Amino acid sequence: MNSTSLSRLFRPASLAVVGASDDARSVGGLVLANLANLGYPGELHLVSRSRDSVNGQACVKSIDALPEGIDAAVLVVPHQAVADSIASCARRGIGGAVVFASGFSEMGPAGIAEQRKLAALAADCGVALLGPNCMGFVNYTQRAPLTFEALALRTPTAGPKVGVIAQSGAMNANIRQALNAKGVDVAFSVSTGNEAVLGAEDVLGYLVDADDVQAFAIFVESIRHPAAFLEAADRARAAGKPVVLMHAGRSARARQAAQSHTGALAGEYGVMRAMVERHGVVVVDTMDELFDTTAILVRYPAPVSQPGTALASNSGALRGVSLDFCDPIGLEFAGIGEATLDRLKQALPDFATPDNPLDLTSQGMQQPELFGIAASALLDDPAVGTLLVPLMGGSPKQQVAKAEHLLPAVKGQRKPVAVIYMGDDAPLGEAFLEMVRDSGVPFFRSPERAMRAMANVHRYGRLIRDACRSADAASIVRLDPHPDGPIAEYKGKRILKALGIAIPNGALATSPDEAAEIATRIGYPVVLKAQADRLTHKSDVGGVAVAIRDEGALREAWRRIYHDVAAALPDMALDGVLVEQMAAPGVEMVVGARRDAAWGVVMMVGLGGIWIEALKDVRLLAADLSDAQIEDELRRLKGVALLTGLRGRAAVDLRELAGAVSRLAAFMLANPQIVELDINPLLARPAGEGMSALDAVFVVQHPAPGPQGNGQANNCGTDAAALANS
Numbered sequence: 148m149n150s151t152s153l154s155r156l157f158r159p160a161s162l163a164v165v166g167a168s169d170d171a172r173s174v175g176g177l178v179l180a181n182l183a184n185l186g187y188p189g190e191l192h193l194v195s196r197s198r199d200s201v202n203g204q205a206c207v208k209s210i211d212a213l214p215e216g217i218d219a220a221v222l223v224v225p226h227q228a229v230a231d232s233i234a235s236c237a238r239r240g241i242g243g244a245v246v247f248a249s250g251f252s253e254m255g256p257a258g259i260a261e262q263r264k265l266a267a268l269a270a271d272c273g274v275a276l277l278g279p280n281c282m283g284f285v286n287y288t289q290r291a292p293l294t295f296e297a298l299a300l301r302t303p304t305a306g307p308k309v310g311v312i313a314q315s316g317a318m319n320a321n322i323r324q325a326l327n328a329k330g331v332d333v334a335f336s337v338s339t340g341n342e343a344v345l346g347a348e349d350v351l352g353y354l355v356d357a358d359d360v361q362a363f364a365i366f367v368e369s370i371r372h373p374a375a376f377l378e379a380a381d382r383a384r385a386a387g388k389p390v391v392l393m394h395a396g397r398s399a400r401a402r403q404a405a406q407s408h409t410g411a412l413a414g415e416y417g418v419m420r421a422m423v424e425r426h427g428v429v430v431v432d433t434m435d436e437l438f439d440t441t442a443i444l445v446r447y448p449a450p451v452s453q454p455g456t457a458l459a460s461n462s463g464a465l466r467g468v469s470l471d472f473c474d475p476i477g478l479e480f481a482g483i484g485e486a487t488l489d490r491l492k493q494a495l496p497d498f499a500t501p502d503n504p505l506d507l508t509s510q511g512m513q514q515p516e517l518f519g520i521a522a523s524a525l526l527d528d529p530a531v532g533t534l535l536v537p538l539m540g541g542s543p544k545q546q547v548a549k550a551e552h553l554l555p556a557v558k559g560q561r562k563p564v565a566v567i568y569m570g571d572d573a574p575l576g577e578a579f580l581e582m583v584r585d586s587g588v589p590f591f592r593s594p595e596r597a598m599r600a601m602a603n604v605h606r607y608g609r610l611i612r613d614a615c616r617s618a619d620a621a622s623i624v625r626l627d628p629h630p631d632g633p634i635a636e637y638k639g640k641r642i643l644k645a646l647g648i649a650i651p652n653g654a655l656a657t658s659p660d661e662a663a664e665i666a667t668r669i670g671y672p673v674v675l676k677a678q679a680d681r682l683t684h685k686s687d688v689g690g691v692a693v694a695i696r697d698e699g700a701l702r703e704a705w706r707r708i709y710h711d712v713a714a715a716l717p718d719m720a721l722d723g724v725l726v727e728q729m730a731a732p733g734v735e736m737v738v739g740a741r742r743d744a745a746w747g748v749v750m751m752v753g754l755g756g757i758w759i760e761a762l763k764d765v766r767l768l769a770a771d772l773s774d775a776q777i778e779d780e781l782r783r784l785k786g787v788a789l790l791t792g793l794r795g796r797a798a799v800d801l802r803e804l805a806g807a808v809s810r811l812a813a814f815m816l817a818n819p820q821i822v823e824l825d826i827n828p829l830l831a832r833p834a835g836e837g838m839s840a841l842d843a844v845f846v847v848q849h850p851a852p853g854p855q856g857n858g859q860a861n862n863c864g865t866d867a868a869a870l871a872n873s
Contacts, residue, residue: 152275153345153353156243157335158289159218161190163241165210165232166223167201174247174295175201175223181285181292184300188290192217210235219243221283221293226250229279230265237272244269245293246278252341253280266343274344281340282316285323288334288359296320301327306587307361307445308334310354312347316340318366325438326364330584331445334359346371352379355386362445363390364437370394370419373745377426384427384614389444389607391429393437394419415743417767422746425769427614429607439600443589444607447563451608453532455481456601457525458504459518460537461511462569465594466504469537472595478602480504481530490524511538512545519552526562532608533601534560537567537594543576550579554586563604567591613776626818629847635678636685637725639843643826646810649839653727659705663698665726672696675704676725677712683844688715694729730839733830734789734799737765738808740815742822748815752777752808754786755828762786770812777805790831797833804831804838822848 162182168175175195179202182191192213195206207213210220210232220241222232226248236244251262262279269276277284283294287308292298296316309326313319316338323336334357337350347367352375354360363383370376383390397416420430429444431437456478458469473480483503491501494517496510505525511517518536525531536553540546546568557564566588568575583590591597624645629638640650652669655678656662666673677690685691689711692704705724712719737755742748750772753765766780778801781790792798807829815821823846830839 150353150356152242152273153349155218156245156275156277157284157286157291157337157353159189159243159291159293161192161217161219162187162291162293163192163194163210163213163217163220164223165194165220167193167195167198167206168223169198169201173223177295177297178221178223178283178293181294181296181298184298185285185287185290185292187292190217210239210241213239213241215240217241219245219293221245221247223247223295226261226279230268233265233269233272233274233276236274241274243275243277245281245283246276246340246343247281247283247295248278249280251279251343262341262343269344276344277337278340279343281314282319282338284335284337285333286335287332294338301332303332304330304587306330306332307448308332308359309441309445310334310351310357310360310363311336311365312339312350312354312363313337313366314339314342314347314368315366321434322364322366322437325434326442329438329442329589330587331442342371346375348372348376348379351376351383351390355379355382355388360388362388362441362448364441365390365392366395366437367392368395370423370745373419373422373747377422380423380426380428381615384611387448389429389441389448390427391431391437391441391444391603392423393431393434397432418743418746418749421749421767421769424610425614425771427607427610429603429610431603435596436599436603439589439591439596440603440607443563443565443600443604446587446589447561447604449561450611451532451563451605452612453481453530454605455479455530456533456535456605457481457483457528457531458535458537459507459521459525460504461507461509461518461539462537463506463508465537465569466502466506469504469535469594469598473598473602476599476602478598478605481528481532483525483528483530487524487528491521494520494524511549512541515545515548516552518549519556522553522556522564526557526560526564531562533563533565533604535565535567535594535597535601537569537597540568540570540573540575540579543579546576546579547582550582554582554588557588558586563589563601565589565591565597565601567594567597569594615771624814624817626821626847629820630680631848632846633680633683634845634847635680635682635722636676636843637678637722638680639824639845640840642814642845643840643843646807646814648807648810648826648829649837650843651727651730651839651841653725655723656726657723659702662705662724662726663701666695666698666701669726669728672729673701674725674727674729675701675708676727677708678722678725679719680722682712682716682719682721688712730830730841731832731836733832733836733838735828736804736831737825737827738811738829739825739827740770740811740823742815742819748812750808750812750815752781752804753784754789758786759827768808768812770816772809772812774802774805774809777808778802781805799831800834800836800838803834804829807838820847820849822846 166175170176193201193206198206220236224232252259282296285292311322311333319338323333480503488501499508507517637655654665672694675692695701735756737759739751748770750768751765764785790799825844826840828841
């Protein structure tokens, strides 16, 4: 949908309400009330089959009786009349339409088919359709509320403004109201509903270029067009406009609920998260985090470059609480410098200990200027990226005294600041609250919420710093022609060897005599594994023998393998048996990849062997990460202690492991016919001892004939050919 059509819809100079009513309780009546209350300044046309006038304004009987060229229409019609109404809008040259009616894709197969027809009709007619099954939108800048939600009047401030986008109308209102309560203005509030034509990615792509939107809060249950969403996210990143996203569907039941609500299939949550974060989108887990993180980032959109935060409080107990809380959420405390410590020593009483987190002690009751002095000193420290100031409020007079010194010190700072007054819902003085509102400084009542939000602010800085940087150059291996389906392990290991990933010493044998020769050459003990393209679970059918120590045992194992495989899979013809040297011990890792139908190539790395089933400790990664970024992800594994030297054991070579993941990712990007790979286990060892891939599964599926994209939504514009030439 082109930007002109979207502008006509979202910034309408003229508007038609189809289904206008003077009944204040009806949907049509609520739409008209919102237009009147917000003072919509454009031309307003009314359509009603049953009324000659509404609220004193004349109505026409049909859309076809409207003048030509109206920008947008609100369709308050039943779902049976939507398609005819869209066709009528097209005949009158109406640019866009909002459809409230439900009864489409959320109703199952019949509704999905009906919605597809509606989408095709709107696309053919060039009508920018928002919905169906949506609550419309509000453009506060142009005072254009195309919604039946009862809106509260709000006087906008001069501060930065947020664009709210949600498929759910209720969530849209929830986010907007929460941000308003935090003193944050919303310029656009858009409910996309079933997204027959316009989706969240289209709205984001349009509003990215808007001067009246400086950040985005988005709630979705599915992203229907990932490539378009990522392109819009890239543009938001380039424009310095933070995007904070909450996506339902982390659990299977949540994905089912989302599908029943919107009629859209939800993809795998972990894949989505890995890909959108690669493009600088901050994904949050809770509604509170969505509100709080957006409220900070819209005021401080510049990415934080320093990794650490500082905390100053007049509660000594909160120092320990904050240290406990911040560690698992990934919020680091900055190591403050000697110059900062000296400034604090000079200001604080002798019994106070300058540190981070900082306890200002109860002396602040007598010397409220300590709050401003401490805040200024910490913010001036080059190691400090953000500041949290959780305080106990005290009496209304004490609250004002603290604010008079603290707020001037933090107002207008480039480094993000959050002021917190503890005590939960305990009332605060109106004079103090007015000072906070006027300052524009983010304000919280919960230190934990503020800390979680600030952790996301720091994560945003890391995401923006690392977003879509080119991966380290890697040797590209092109796959030889192969039919669809799995590739036998011995062939897969040839690929790994070509990629510079070590495999056990060994070879394929086609007879017991050849197997004995190989074993003598490489040395006992050895492992035998049956080989065929379709044989991916060899142990399940008796196709593996381990710790074979002499030729007699080898020949017996050969006989047993062929017997057991034939008994389990009588139609299976083996290529032979892979004879390999027993591998030295190491930390068992898993490295995998698959070509997601929506998002492209996604990599997986984590603890392998039995650990993958027991702990599921893995990281999902975009395929274009650099070796250094992959190594950083490895350090985020829960079981990272196994890699960094547990109980005196030598640390494994993380750089070598990261390089292997990077080369496998490059291989996936260069060979679009590979849809899946799995190396489990990959033994990681200390530097100099080498790693070893003990098993390898590659699966081939050639694209269907016809025009094909590169299928790589996360590749930041770098296709496989470009990567191959790097």
